[in-house]
Amino acid sequence: xxxxxxxxxxxxxxxxxxxxxxxxxxxxxxxxxxxxxxxxxxxxxxxxxxxxxxxxxxxxxxxxxxxxxxxxxxxxxxxxxxxxxxxxxxxxxxxxxxxxxxxxx
Amino acid sequence: xxxxxxxxxxxxxxxxxxxxxxxxxxxxxxxxxxxxxxxxxxxxxxxxxxxxxxxxxxxxxxxxxxxxxxxxxxxxxxxxxxxxxxxxxxxxxxxxxxxxxxxxxxxxxxxxxxxxxxxxxxxxxxxxxxxxxxxxxxxxxxxxxxxxxxxxxxxxxxxxxxxxxxx
Numbered sequence: 001x002x003x004x005x006x007x008x009x010x011x012x013x014x015x016x017x018x019x020x021x022x023x024x025x026x027x028x029x030x031x032x033x034x035x036x037x038x039x040x041x042x043x044x045x046x047x048x049x050x051x052x053x054x055x056x057x058x059x060x061x062x063x064x065x066x067x068x069x070x071x072x073x074x075x076x077x078x079x080x081x082x083x084x085x086x087x088x089x090x091x092x093x094x095x096x097x098x099x100x101x102x103x104x105x
Numbered sequence: 106x107x108x109x110x111x112x113x114x115x116x117x118x119x120x121x122x123x124x125x126x127x128x129x130x131x132x133x134x135x136x137x138x139x140x141x142x143x144x145x146x147x148x149x150x151x152x153x154x155x156x157x158x159x160x161x162x163x164x165x166x167x168x169x170x171x172x173x174x175x176x177x178x179x180x181x182x183x184x185x186x187x188x189x190x191x192x193x194x195x196x197x198x199x200x201x202x203x204x205x206x207x208x209x210x211x212x213x214x215x216x217x218x219x220x221x222x223x224x225x226x227x228x229x230x231x232x233x234x235x236x237x238x239x240x241x242x243x244x245x246x247x248x249x250x251x252x253x254x255x256x257x258x259x260x261x262x263x264x265x266x267x268x269x270x271x272x
Contacts, residue, residue: 001110003222006154007215009117013124013143015208020128022200023193028178029133032140035171036124039147042163046156051224057240060156061248064241067159067166068252072259074171078178079266085182094194 006047014040027081027091031074038070109226113153120146131188137175144168155226158237 013036020033042063049059085091123142130136144167151160194200241249 001107001113001153001224001226002220003224004216004219005110005113005117006150006224007219008212009120009150011211011215012121012208013147014211015204016121016124016128018207019200019204022203023128023197025194026133026184026192028175028182028184029128029136029192032127032136032175035140035167036127036143039144039167042159043147043150046151046154046159047224049156050154050226051222053225056244057237060159060237061241061245063151063156063159064162064237065248065252067162068256071166071171072256074174075263076259076266078174079263081178082181083266091182 003047003051006043010040010043010047012040013037013043025092025094027084027093028078030093031077031081035070035074038066042066109153113150116146116149116153120150129193131190131192132186133179133184133189133192134176134186137172137179140175141168141172144172153226154224158234161234 017033017036017040020036021030022033024030024033045059045063045066047059049057049063052059081091084096088096120143123139123146126139127136127143130139144163148160148163148168151157151163
C-alpha cells in the first residue's frame with residue numbers, strides 16, 4: 001500500500017474535524033470534531049509505525065496514549081459542558097460570551 | 106491491487122463519508138451515531154496497518170466509552186431529537202474555506218512528500234496484544250505511569266466539577 005493513502009485519509013479526517021470545530025454551535029458537537037482530529041493523528045502514527053517497522057512500536061504506543069488522553073479530555077470536557085448547562089440552560093458556544101474581550105464602550 | 110488495498114479504500118470512503126455526516130447532519134443524536142461509524146472504520150484501518158491491539162482499544166474506548174459519554178451528555182443537556190436548523194453557525198463558508206485549505210495543504214504535503222514510498226504489509230507485522238504489552242511495559246513504562254496519574258487527575262477533576270456546589 002502506498003504510504004500516502006493512510007496519510008491522505010488522515011488529512012481529510014483532520015480537515016473535517018477542523019470544519020466541525022469551527023462550524024458547530026453545540027459544545028458536544030464541537031467535541032465530536034475534536035475526536036475526529038485526534039483519530040486522524042492516530043492514523044498517522046499507526047501508518048508510520050507500520051512503515052518504519054519500529055522495534056519499539058513508538059507509533060502504536062503513542063496512538064494508545066493519545067486514545068487515553070482523548071478519553072480523559074472528553075470526560076473532563078463533558079463535566080464542564082454539564083456545568084455550563086446547569087448555569088446557562090444552553091450549551092451554544094457562540095452565546096457564551098462572559099469571558100469575551102469587550103470594548104470598554 | 107491487493108485485497109488489503111481494496112479494503113483500505115472502502116474503509117476510507119466509509120470513514121470520510123460518515124465523518125462528513127458527523128459535522129453536517131441536523132440531528133444531534135445522528136451525529137453521535139455517525140461518529141460510531143467513523144471510529145469503527147478507523148479501527149478497521151488500524152487492523153489493516155497491523156495495529157491489532159490499537160484497533161481493539163479504539164473499539165473499546167472510543168466506540169464503547171467516548172460515544173456513550175457523548176450520548177449521555179446529549180441526554181443530560183436535553184438535546185431535542187428532531188432536526189435542528191441552527192446546529193451550525195450562520196456563516197459556515199469561512200469555516201468550510203479554512204477546512205478546505207487545511208485539507209489541501211496537508212494532502213498536498215503528504216502526497217508530495219511520500220508519493221513514492223510504500224508500506225510493506227506482506228510480511229507478518231506484529232502489533233498483537235502480546236507484542237504491544239511487551240513494548241509498553243519494557244520501553245514505555247514511565248509515560249504509561251504518568252498517563253495513569255493524568256487519568257486519575259482527570260477523574261478527580263470531573264467529579265469535582267460535577268458535584269452540585271455544596272462544597
